[in-house]
Amino acid sequence: MERLRALVGSVARTGSAALALIRGEAGIGKTVLLDDCAGHAGAAGFAVGLGKADELHHLVPLSSLMACLTHQDRPLLSDEAFADLSRGHDHRIWLVQHLAEQIEALAARTPVLIGLDDVQWADPLSRSVLAQLPARVRTSPVLWLLTRRPDASGEADEIFAAASRALPAVDVRLGPLSASAIAQLADDVLGTDVDEQVRDLLEGAGGNPFLAVELLTGLRSTNSPGEPVPTGLVAGVRGRLSALSPGTLRLLRIGAVLGRRFRFQDAVALSGQPSPAMVGMLDEAVRVNVLADKGDCLVFRHDLLRQAVYADIPPAHRRALHREAAQQLVTAGHQPIEAVSHLLTGALPGDEEAVLLLRRAADDVLPVTPALAADLLTRALELTPPQHPSGFDVGERAIVALTRAGRNKEALATGERLLARRPPPAVSSRLQAAIGATLWNLDRAEDLRRRLDATLAAGGASPETAARLRALRALALSRGNDLSAARADGEAALREAVAIGDREAHVQALFGLGETALNAGETAEALRLFTTLSAVDPAYLPEEVMACQHLDDFARGEHLLARATGQKEGSLREGMLLWSQGHQRLGLGQLDDAEADFVTVERLENEVEAPVHQVNARVVRSRIGLLRGDLAAARHDLVAARERLAVKPNPGNTAAVRFLEALHAGAADDHARALERLREVQRHDGLMRWRLLRTWVDEAVRIALRGGDRELAEDLAAQAEAHAARNPDVPTATGLAAQTRGLVANDVGLLGRSVTLLRGGPRPLNRAAALVDLGTALVNAGRRAEAVEVLTEARATFAESGAHAAAARAQSLLGRAGARARRASAGPRPSQGWEALTASERKVARLVAAGHTNRSAADLLVVSPHTVNTHLSAVFRKLSVNSRVQLTRVVAASEDG
Incomplete structure (x- = not known):
C-alpha cells in the first residue's frame, strides 16, 4: 500500500x-x-x-x-x-x-x-x-x-x-496471509471457540482470505457443526447457499452463466419466469451477499463466488444454458459478439444458427480486430459439416480474415483444405481469388500466377470473380519480366470491373497496372493510374504521392501529404502514408526528418504486426547513417535489415539489402566484396529494376569502376539511359543518365551536363554527388579553380542536409584541388543535450513546452501525430527528461541561454 x-x-x-x-x-x-x-x-x-x-x-x-x-x-x-x-x-x-x-x-x-x-x-x-x-x-x-x-x-x-x-x-x-492472521479470521466469523477440525479446514485455504471466509461462512450456514466439514470452495459455497430457495439458486446459476456482471432482464428472459416472480429471488440473493444490485446490472460480489456457482452446474446443463443465453442475448438486441462466448461453449457441430451468428460477429469485428474475426470464422468452419455447401462461404471469409490478421500461412492452409474437397468451379475460383492476397503477402508471385492461370483456364467463375482473378494475375506478373502481359491483363480486368461495377476488381486492377508502370519505369503513366486509384479509394493516396516523387514533382507530393494530414485518421493506411512522407523528406535532403518517418513506420508496423516496409526502412536508415558518418548506427541498421530480410525474402528486398552491403563494403575500402554484392543485384533483373535503388545508380557505377569491372559499369549506365529515355521530362532520370555515362567515359562535359540537369530537379543529395564527380574530374584535368567552385557547393549542400561524412569527403577533395584549409564545418551532433536535437525536434519541444498536445503540435507543423510522437520520444531521450513539466524547464533554460 x-x-x-x-x-x-x-x-x-x-x-x-x-x-x-x-x-x-x-x-x-x-x-x-x-x-x-x-x-x-x-x-x-x-x-x-x-x-x-x-x-x-x-x-x-x-x-x-x-x-x-x-x-x-x-x-x-x-x-x-x-x-x-x-x-x-x-x-x-x-x-x-x-x-x-x-x-x-x-x-x-x-x-x-x-x-x-x-x-x-x-x-x-x-x-x-x-x-x-x-x-x-x-x-x-x-x-x-x-x-x-x-x-x-x-x-x-x-x-x-x-x-x-x-x-x-x-x-x-501479494502472498498468502500468515496462519495467525487466518486464525483471527476464524475468530471473527465463528467466535473464539474454533476446534481443530476447523483449523484443519483452514489450512486448505492456503492463506487466502477470501477462500477462508467463504469456507467459514459455509460452515456456519449449515447449522450442523457435528457433520463432516466439506473441503474446497465449491462445497463451501454450496453449504452457504443450501438454505436458499430453488428459484434463487436457479437465478444464481443463470447469472453465473451470463457472467460476473449481467442484466436482470436477461436473467428473467432466460429463466422463463415472469419478472415479478423473480424479484423475491433477487432480493434473497442480494440479502445473502452473493449478488450486488448496481441499478443497471447485477454483479457477483466476487469472481470466485460466480466461479463456484458455475462449477456446481452439471456440464450438460451448463452447455444448454450457454446455448440459450446466446440466443436470448441476440433476441434482446445485443451485438452478436456479446453472444459469441456462449456459443463457443454451447454450440455443437451442425449448429447452423451458431455458424450464422459467428459470421455476423466476425463481420462486425473484422475492421477492429482481424485476428479475432479470423478465430471466430475458424470456429464457424469447424462447426460446419464438411459437405455442407455453406462451408465454402465460411471458409472464404476465414481466408480473408486470416490474411487481414497477417496469419497468411494459416489462410493458405485453410484454402488448401477447402480446395481438396473439390468444390464446383465457381466456388473454387472464389477461393483462389481469396488465396490470391495471401500468396501476394507471402511474396509468392510466381506461385500466384500459376494458380491463376489454371483457375482462369478451368472457367466457371462469375464475372466478378473472373475480373478479380485477372486483376490479381496482372499484379503477379508485375513482379516478373513480361510486363506487357501484366499490362494486358490489368487493362482487361479494369474493363471488366468497370463494366460490371465490381469495386474490389476495379481497385485491384488499377493497383496492378500502377505497379506494372512503375516497374517498367513509366512514371507518368504510373501517376495517372495511381491518381485514378486514389480517387476510387483514398487509402491509396500514398501511392499517388510516391508516383509524384518518381516524376520529381515534389511540390504536388507535398500538397497531397498536407491534404492527407487533414483527413480523418484511419481512412488512410498510416504506415504507407508515413513511408511516402519519409521518401519525400529523403528526396529533399531532409535526413533528420526522413529518419524520424522511417522509425515511425517501423513502430506502427510492429504495433499492428504488419511488417511491410521493415526491410527497406532499415536499408534507407543505414544509408542515412553512412551519409552522416555514423558508422555504428549504419551497421546496426544493416544487421536489422538482414534479420528482417530473412522473414520477408522477396527479390526487391534482397536486392536492396545486397546493395546496402555493397555500400558498406565500399565504405570500408573492400572493393572486391562491394563489387561481388553489386553483381548479385545486377544478376537479378538489374539494379534499375528496383525502384528504391534507381536514384542510387551513380554509386553503383562508382563501385563497379573502383572494382575494375567496366563492363558492369557500362551496363548500369545503359540502364540509366534507358530509364531516362522513358522519362525525358524528369530531371533526376536524365541527370543520372548523364552522370553515369560521364563516370564511365570520364567525360567532364557529360558530368557538367548532369549537374545542370540535376539543378532543375528537387533532389539536393543527387545534385551534390554529381558536383563531387564533376569536381573530381576537374581536379584530374588540372582545372583546379573550377573544381574548387563546384566542390565548395557540394560540401555546403551535403552539410546542409546533415550528410557530414559526404561533406567531409568533399572537403578532402578541396584539399587536393589546392583550396585553402578552412575551419571545419559543424560535424555530427552530440548525442545528449539541447544541441543534440534536430531542427524538427526543437520545434516540437518548443510547442510542447508552450502547452501544446501532440495533436495540436502536429496540426501546426502539418505532420502526422505519429511523427510528433517519434520526435518527442527522441527529445525526452536526448534531454534526459521524463515529463512535460521537466521539458518546459529545459526549453526555458535553453532559450534564456
Missing part, C-alpha cells in the same frame, strides 16, 4: 506516467488494494477510472478498456469519444492515437488514474492498446494500475514489459 501510494505521489509531483502490476491468486486482496489506491488518488485530486475485465465477455473488442474509461458515475471519457469504431485500413493505429490524445488532453487538466482489474480476461483489442498506451502518454501524469492472477497467460507481463521500457513500472506481488 505504501509503494502504491508513493507512486500516486510521484505521478502527481513529476507530471510523468507510471504503471503498477498487482499480482496474486484470486481472493488474495488485489481488488481491495486497487480500490484503496484509487481512493487515495481520488482524494489527491486524480480523475479516476476503474474497470474490471469479465471472463465471459473477453471477446468484445475494447470492452475491458471501455469499462475503465466510460463505465463510471463520472466517466473519464464520453461515449462519443468511441462513437466511430469501424474506421478503415489501420483502425488499430488510429485507435491508439485517438485514445492517447483523449487521455493526454484530460491529464493536462488533472492527474489521471486508470485501473483494470483481472487484466488476464481483457479482450484482445484492449490488451493490444494497453501494450502501447502507457508508453504513448508517458509524458503526462497518468498512473496505470493492473491486476492479474498468477496462473494466467502472459499478456499482462507483455504489457508490463512494454511499459517498463518507457516509464517507471512497479511489480507488486
Whole structure:
C-alpha cells in the first residue's frame, strides 16, 4: 500500500506516467488494494477510472478498456469519444492515437488514474492498446494500475514489459496471509471457540482470505457443526447457499452463466419466469451477499463466488444454458459478439444458427480486430459439416480474415483444405481469388500466377470473380519480366470491373497496372493510374504521392501529404502514408526528418504486426547513417535489415539489402566484396529494376569502376539511359543518365551536363554527388579553380542536409584541388543535450513546452501525430527528461541561454 501510494505521489509531483502490476491468486486482496489506491488518488485530486475485465465477455473488442474509461458515475471519457469504431485500413493505429490524445488532453487538466482489474480476461483489442498506451502518454501524469492472477497467460507481463521500457513500472506481488492472521479470521466469523477440525479446514485455504471466509461462512450456514466439514470452495459455497430457495439458486446459476456482471432482464428472459416472480429471488440473493444490485446490472460480489456457482452446474446443463443465453442475448438486441462466448461453449457441430451468428460477429469485428474475426470464422468452419455447401462461404471469409490478421500461412492452409474437397468451379475460383492476397503477402508471385492461370483456364467463375482473378494475375506478373502481359491483363480486368461495377476488381486492377508502370519505369503513366486509384479509394493516396516523387514533382507530393494530414485518421493506411512522407523528406535532403518517418513506420508496423516496409526502412536508415558518418548506427541498421530480410525474402528486398552491403563494403575500402554484392543485384533483373535503388545508380557505377569491372559499369549506365529515355521530362532520370555515362567515359562535359540537369530537379543529395564527380574530374584535368567552385557547393549542400561524412569527403577533395584549409564545418551532433536535437525536434519541444498536445503540435507543423510522437520520444531521450513539466524547464533554460 505504501509503494502504491508513493507512486500516486510521484505521478502527481513529476507530471510523468507510471504503471503498477498487482499480482496474486484470486481472493488474495488485489481488488481491495486497487480500490484503496484509487481512493487515495481520488482524494489527491486524480480523475479516476476503474474497470474490471469479465471472463465471459473477453471477446468484445475494447470492452475491458471501455469499462475503465466510460463505465463510471463520472466517466473519464464520453461515449462519443468511441462513437466511430469501424474506421478503415489501420483502425488499430488510429485507435491508439485517438485514445492517447483523449487521455493526454484530460491529464493536462488533472492527474489521471486508470485501473483494470483481472487484466488476464481483457479482450484482445484492449490488451493490444494497453501494450502501447502507457508508453504513448508517458509524458503526462497518468498512473496505470493492473491486476492479474498468477496462473494466467502472459499478456499482462507483455504489457508490463512494454511499459517498463518507457516509464517507471512497479511489480507488486501479494502472498498468502500468515496462519495467525487466518486464525483471527476464524475468530471473527465463528467466535473464539474454533476446534481443530476447523483449523484443519483452514489450512486448505492456503492463506487466502477470501477462500477462508467463504469456507467459514459455509460452515456456519449449515447449522450442523457435528457433520463432516466439506473441503474446497465449491462445497463451501454450496453449504452457504443450501438454505436458499430453488428459484434463487436457479437465478444464481443463470447469472453465473451470463457472467460476473449481467442484466436482470436477461436473467428473467432466460429463466422463463415472469419478472415479478423473480424479484423475491433477487432480493434473497442480494440479502445473502452473493449478488450486488448496481441499478443497471447485477454483479457477483466476487469472481470466485460466480466461479463456484458455475462449477456446481452439471456440464450438460451448463452447455444448454450457454446455448440459450446466446440466443436470448441476440433476441434482446445485443451485438452478436456479446453472444459469441456462449456459443463457443454451447454450440455443437451442425449448429447452423451458431455458424450464422459467428459470421455476423466476425463481420462486425473484422475492421477492429482481424485476428479475432479470423478465430471466430475458424470456429464457424469447424462447426460446419464438411459437405455442407455453406462451408465454402465460411471458409472464404476465414481466408480473408486470416490474411487481414497477417496469419497468411494459416489462410493458405485453410484454402488448401477447402480446395481438396473439390468444390464446383465457381466456388473454387472464389477461393483462389481469396488465396490470391495471401500468396501476394507471402511474396509468392510466381506461385500466384500459376494458380491463376489454371483457375482462369478451368472457367466457371462469375464475372466478378473472373475480373478479380485477372486483376490479381496482372499484379503477379508485375513482379516478373513480361510486363506487357501484366499490362494486358490489368487493362482487361479494369474493363471488366468497370463494366460490371465490381469495386474490389476495379481497385485491384488499377493497383496492378500502377505497379506494372512503375516497374517498367513509366512514371507518368504510373501517376495517372495511381491518381485514378486514389480517387476510387483514398487509402491509396500514398501511392499517388510516391508516383509524384518518381516524376520529381515534389511540390504536388507535398500538397497531397498536407491534404492527407487533414483527413480523418484511419481512412488512410498510416504506415504507407508515413513511408511516402519519409521518401519525400529523403528526396529533399531532409535526413533528420526522413529518419524520424522511417522509425515511425517501423513502430506502427510492429504495433499492428504488419511488417511491410521493415526491410527497406532499415536499408534507407543505414544509408542515412553512412551519409552522416555514423558508422555504428549504419551497421546496426544493416544487421536489422538482414534479420528482417530473412522473414520477408522477396527479390526487391534482397536486392536492396545486397546493395546496402555493397555500400558498406565500399565504405570500408573492400572493393572486391562491394563489387561481388553489386553483381548479385545486377544478376537479378538489374539494379534499375528496383525502384528504391534507381536514384542510387551513380554509386553503383562508382563501385563497379573502383572494382575494375567496366563492363558492369557500362551496363548500369545503359540502364540509366534507358530509364531516362522513358522519362525525358524528369530531371533526376536524365541527370543520372548523364552522370553515369560521364563516370564511365570520364567525360567532364557529360558530368557538367548532369549537374545542370540535376539543378532543375528537387533532389539536393543527387545534385551534390554529381558536383563531387564533376569536381573530381576537374581536379584530374588540372582545372583546379573550377573544381574548387563546384566542390565548395557540394560540401555546403551535403552539410546542409546533415550528410557530414559526404561533406567531409568533399572537403578532402578541396584539399587536393589546392583550396585553402578552412575551419571545419559543424560535424555530427552530440548525442545528449539541447544541441543534440534536430531542427524538427526543437520545434516540437518548443510547442510542447508552450502547452501544446501532440495533436495540436502536429496540426501546426502539418505532420502526422505519429511523427510528433517519434520526435518527442527522441527529445525526452536526448534531454534526459521524463515529463512535460521537466521539458518546459529545459526549453526555458535553453532559450534564456
